[in-house]
Amino acid sequence: MNRKIIILFLLFSSCLSLFAQDYPQWPADKPETGFIEESQSREIRIHNLVLPQEIDMQDKMRVLITDMMQDASKRLGWDMVELSEYTNDNAFQNGGTPYNLRSPRGIEITFQFVVNNDSLLAWKKYESDYEKRSTNSLEDNSTNMQSIMESAKYKQYRDSADYYLKLYLTYCEAHKNEGTNLYTKDKHPKYYQQKETEFIDKANAMVQQTNDNSGIKESEDENKVETRRFRNHTVVQVKFHVNAYSGLAIDRSGSSIQFTSTPYPIPGAILSKLYTVQKDQEHFDFDKWDNVILTLVGKFQTKLDKLDNYNATYTLNGQGDEHTPKKIKSEVVQDISINIYGDKTNVEKMAGLIDVEKLNNEIIKK
Numbered sequence: 001m002n003r004k005i006i007i008l009f010l011l012f013s014s015c016l017s018l019f020a021q022d023y024p025q026w027p028a029d030k031p032e033t034g035f036i037e038e039s040q041s042r043e044i045r046i047h048n049l050v051l052p053q054e055i056d057m058q059d060k061m062r063v064l065i066t067d068m069m070q071d072a073s074k075r076l077g078w079d080m081v082e083l084s085e086y087t088n089d090n091a092f093q094n095g096g097t098p099y100n101l102r103s104p105r106g107i108e109i110t111f112q113f114v115v116n117n118d119s120l121l122a123w124k125k126y127e128s129d130y131e132k133r134s135t136n137s138l139e140d141n142s143t144n145m146q147s148i149m150e151s152a153k154y155k156q157y158r159d160s161a162d163y164y165l166k167l168y169l170t171y172c173e174a175h176k177n178e179g180t181n182l183y184t185k186d187k188h189p190k191y192y193q194q195k196e197t198e199f200i201d202k203a204n205a206m207v208q209q210t211n212d213n214s215g216i217k218e219s220e221d222e223n224k225v226e227t228r229r230f231r232n233h234t235v236v237q238v239k240f241h242v243n244a245y246s247g248l249a250i251d252r253s254g255s256s257i258q259f260t261s262t263p264y265p266i267p268g269a270i271l272s273k274l275y276t277v278q279k280d281q282e283h284f285d286f287d288k289w290d291n292v293i294l295t296l297v298g299k300f301q302t303k304l305d306k307l308d309n310y311n312a313t314y315t316l317n318g319q320g321d322e323h324t325p326k327k328i329k330s331e332v333v334q335d336i337s338i339n340i341y342g343d344k345t346n347v348e349k350m351a352g353l354i355d356v357e358k359l360n361n362e363i364i365k366k
Contacts, residue, residue, distance in 0.1 A: 025081065025120065027127045027227075028235050029112055032084045039085040039107075048088045049095025053331040054105040058087045061107055061242045061333065061362065069111045069238065072353040078113040083237065085109045093322045102330035103320050104243035113236045115346050123230035130223055144210050157203035161196050168192035232290045236342035236350055245320065246309040247271075247296045247337035264293055264348075268356035271296040271310065276344070289341040293351050298335035298363040310337075333362045 023030045038044050040062070045055050066082070073080035086108045093102060114120055148154050168189055175182050183189060211217070241247075258278040266272040272295040296302075299313040312335050318324030328334060336359050340347040 025079075025112075025114060027123055028114060028120065028231070029083055029237070031081055031112075036082060036085045039087040045087060050088065050105060051099065051102075051330065053329075055087075057331040057333065058105065058107040058242075062109060064358065064362065065109060065240050065242075066111075068353075068355055068358070072350060073113060075353060076113070076115070076349060078115050078236070079117075080111055080113050083110040083112045097322055099330065100325050101322055103245075103314060103326060104328070104332060104334050105330050106241060106243035106245075108239065108241045108244075110237060110239040113238070113350070114234060115236055115342070116234055119230065119234040123234055126226060126230065130219075130226075134219065145207065148206050148210055151206075154203055154206055157199045157206070161199040161203065164192045164196040164199065168196065228288060228290070231288060232343045236340065236346045238341075238350060239339045241337045243312075243314075243334055244337040245312050245315050247294060247300055247312075247335075248309050264295075264351065266295050266351060266354065266356055268360050269295045269297050270300060271302050272351075274344070274347075291342065291344045291347050293338075293340040293347050295338040295340075295351070295354065295356070296335070297338070297356055297359050298333070300335055300337075328364060332364045334364060336363070 042055055042059075045058075046052070050058075062085070069080060072078075087106075171188050171192065172182060175186065175188075178186060259275045261273045261275045264272045264274040272293065275292045275294065277289055277292065296310055300310045301313060302310060305311055314320060314326075314328065314334050319326055319328075338354060340350050340354075342350075
């Protein structure tokens with residue numbers, strides 16, 4: 001049978017948190033422990049053809065940035081955890097590119113701060129209650145679905161769809177010598193398909209109505225709003241990218257991102273903006289946050305390109321290809337992009353503790 005009526009019991013099922021019991025800061029994001037260990041391993045980086053002098057630069061910048069974040073944690077009284085780290089990316093070239101042709105090697109590191117433990121506890125309770133409600137709703141909906149599928153009317157629609165499908169297949173086999181006329185001039189195949197579709201739609205409408213009456217989708221929509229509200233009041237995330245090939249706060253290349261932005265004064269930065277993200281976003285990353293502060297330090301172009309990126313200057317004039325000798329060695333820091341995500345008041349507090357002068361001292365001036 002080429003076409004079947006397929007019913008998914010959990011059409012609108014939620015993705016429940018599976019690590020609630022083994023992560024103390026759940027439902028905040030869980031650290032990527034394995035990736036962090038690999039990124040910090042000198043042996044693994046050597047194996048991935050990261051050069052020793054590049055590794056030294058990465059380690060030095062990790063220590064500097066981590067110390068800066070630990071100092072901010074103490075001053076603000078916020079609990080901190082390293083969330084992710086990447087040092088094994090191959091930049092613009094593969095790891096075997098000769099030293100004199102290599103563009104800057106980078107390190108990307110993200111930290112998460114719990115700014116309010118009471119909010120975290122309230123978030124935990126909300127998520128636990130929501131998961132219980134979701135489980136009960138899904139079980140009830142599954143029972144209702146089973147009743148629908150066992151009903152006489154649903155069986156009638158399914159049998160009718162099967163009946164017209166068989167007529168269609170039998171007729172097409174018997175008249176296959178008609179060639180293209182069978183599907184262009186002969187009205188029988190089209191009629192059988194229309195009738196099959198009609199009964200499939202009737203059966204699916206019964207299932208859809210059951211899902212609509214379950215309230216699952218409305219509950220999920222409400223959970224999305226509440227989760228965003230809790231996240232922004234509970235945590236701040238800060239991402240540093242050393243030797244980034246572009247700086248961006250909102251990536252609009254994948255989907256339409258609506259936001260407002262204003263300059264945000266950070267002395268020593270070549271650019272700093274506060275972005276406010278609208279709450280109806282579907283983007284996989286920025287639908288989580290109310291505000292983002294983007295800060296660029298070092299050698300970036302400050303005019304946006306067509307994809308709304310601020311490009312690193314080392315990507316220009318052959319400095320990002322595999323063929324042109326590089327003016328600046330690959331272990332040298334040329335730029336740093338910083339993104340701070342969270343509630344407006346909290347991201348501004350964190351931005352005030354970013355020591356841009358110290359970061360600028362690491363960037364080559366020539």
